[in-house]
Amino acid sequence: MAACSSAPKAAKTVPETAPKPVPAVTDERPAAEMPAAAEDPARPRQETARDAQAQAEKSEQSEKDASALLEEAFAAYEEAQAALAREDMDGALAKLDEAYGLLLKMSLPSDSPLLQEKNDLRILLAQRIQKISASRTTLASSVNGSIPLVENQWVMKEIRSFQTIERKAFEESYRRSGLYMDMILGELRKERLPEQLAWIPLIESAFKPRALSRARALGMWQFVRSTGYRYGLKQDKYVDERMDPVKATRAAIKYMIELHDLFGDWTTAIAAYNCGEGQVQRVIRAQKVDYFDSFWDLFANLPYETARHVPRFIATLLIVGDPGKYGFNLPAPDPALQFDTIRVNAAVKLATLSQNLGLDSTLLVGFNSELRHDSTPNYPYDLRVPAGYGEQCLACIASLPQYIPPDVVTDRHTVRRGDTLGAIARRYRTSVNAIVRLNGLKSRTMIYPGQVLRVPSRGGVEMPAPAPAAKPGETITHIVKNGDTLFQISKTYKTTVDKIKTANGLASDILFVGQKLVIQTGRS
Known part of the structure; x- marks a missing residue:
């Protein structure tokens, strides 16, 4: 070939059969312009699948x-x-x-x-x-001293309240505590629980067995209906054991033991007693911590009434433990209730029994506050009577005519000026005839202000009471009836809840049936 024949001969003779050497070629292009080596397109997918499988196996093992x-x-x-x-x-x-x-x-x-x-x-x-x-x-x-008593700013705030605006109410509650304190302490000692827990009713109900809150919590230990059922408190048309001081105390102790087992300390358990364990558990979870040192770690995140409940309780313990230190000269507690229990097999009106025995009409009612109609039910019942009166009561009951208790749950209505039976019947969703029969009235028109009537309760929503015929700015006395709330009363008399609480030294919104409130009516 021409190209070959024109090439100069090398110094050495290369055999024609041998291949000619290929000179090395250097690509002068930058590295970025170098063509990429050809790759197997299946390889990345295989490696990704292997990595995913390895990760899945690792997660599964973990x-x-x-x-x-x-x-x-x-x-x-x-x-x-x-x-x-x-x-x-x-x-x-x-x-x-x-x-x-x-x-x-x-x-x-x-x-x-x-x-x-x-x-x-x-x-x-x-x-x-x-x-x-x-x-x-x-x-x-374990029986005493297991609730830490701290004097922080929140506790001192409640102490100042007890020293001033709530002083009278606190002293009255302390005096009333004597009726039940021995019984409560005895029940706490049986379970080896702190004796300080006996003071919870002072802030819950002022030691009033028939105290009723706006949340419909009832009794000295303030059980709502569902919690009462949960701890075995009977509630029927004749009896509501939430108002039974002895049985409600035992139920409250069971509840507090469960709360203490759940939360591990008494202050948190007391908070849960007030608002329910579910509320406290939600607050604990919201903290996103595994361990809390004390109740005060939860304090700021609890509902206001509950957050205030524990400082009020601790303030109470501090005051009753050392009254002089906090400027108190507490009254002597009332003597403990002393009673015998007799089995009654017939319905008996307590007022009739008291009259025949020559007893104060309020004595038997006080011993048996759980009886909704102030009469024994139409089934066998253990009635509390003054100590030493057991045999005399049984003999008296045997001589009394059979009493037929009402078949319906009743409310109490205190007649006000301007009330008529028709208006009362409409308010309680019942009939005039039912009210007449229930109260043994001889006339449909002869009712008078201050008269207390029993009215059938149908479970409906109670309408606000008609405004009394009182002059604006006049000071009157209102007797609390079943279903009353401070808000409802304030609207009736054209005033405010705060004014009613201040005038009566009320520490909370809790009211009890029969309580007397001094109210200055507002101006139209």
Whole structure:
């Protein structure tokens, strides 16, 4: 070929059969312009799939490991509970610490179904550890002194309130406490509970067995209907044991034991007694912490009335523990109620029985405040009578004519100036005839201001009472009836709730049937 024949001959003779060497070629283009090496398009997909599979296997194994740790933690917790039952505090604490350590080893993604169980168990462990730590310092005095008494700004604020605007109400409540204190302390001692808990009724109800709050909580321990049923308090058309001081005290103690077991300290348990355990649990969860040092860590996030409830309770304990320090000269408590119990097999009107025995008409009612009609029901009933009067009462009952208690639940209405039976019947959604029969009235027109009538309660919403025929600015006395609230009363008399509370030294919105309120009517 021409190209070959024109090339100069090399110094060495290269055989024609050998291939000619190819000179090296250097590409002078920048690296960025260099063509990429050809890749297998299937390779990235294979590597991604392998990585995903490896990650899935790792997550699955992590979940299995976490589940196993959680099971071990639960097992350790159960062993701690068994140790507590044996009163082996050291063993219980060791097992709780072991369970807590196992939880700390768990690593879970935010969407793991085990996360909620882990958090719930951590809170439970923290509460149990706190409870044991507290009991180690107060075990010898578990009956007394186990509620810490602090004098912080909130407690001192309540003390100042008791010293001033609420002073009269506080002293009256203290005096009334004597009627029931021995009984309450006896029930607390049976369960080895702190004796300070006996003062809860002072802030709940002022020790009034028939106290009724605007939330429809009833009795000395302020049970709402559902909680009363939950702890075995009978509620029928004749009896409401929420108003029974003895039975309600036992029910309240059961409730407080459960709350203390749940939260691990008494101040938090008392807060939960006021607003319900669910509310306190929601606040604890919202804190997003596994352990809280004391009730005061929750204080700012609780409902106002509940947050105030615990400082009021502690203020009460401080005052009754050292009245002189806080400027009080407390009255002597009323003597404890002394009574016998007799089995009554027939319906008996307490007023009739009192009259025949020559007793004060309020005495039997005070002993048996749970009787809704102030009469025994039409089934066998254990009636409380003054000590030493048992046989005399039984003989008297045997001689009395049969009393037929009303078949319907009744409210009490205090007749006001301008009231008519027709207006009262419309207000309570009943009939004039029903009111006449229930009260044994001989005339449909002869009712008078101040007269107390029983009216059938149909469970409907009670309409506001008609305004009394009082001059604007006149001071009158209002007798609280079943269903009354401060808001309703304030509207009736054209005044405000705060003015009524100030005029009567009321610490809360709680009212009780028969309570007398001094009210200055507003101006139209």
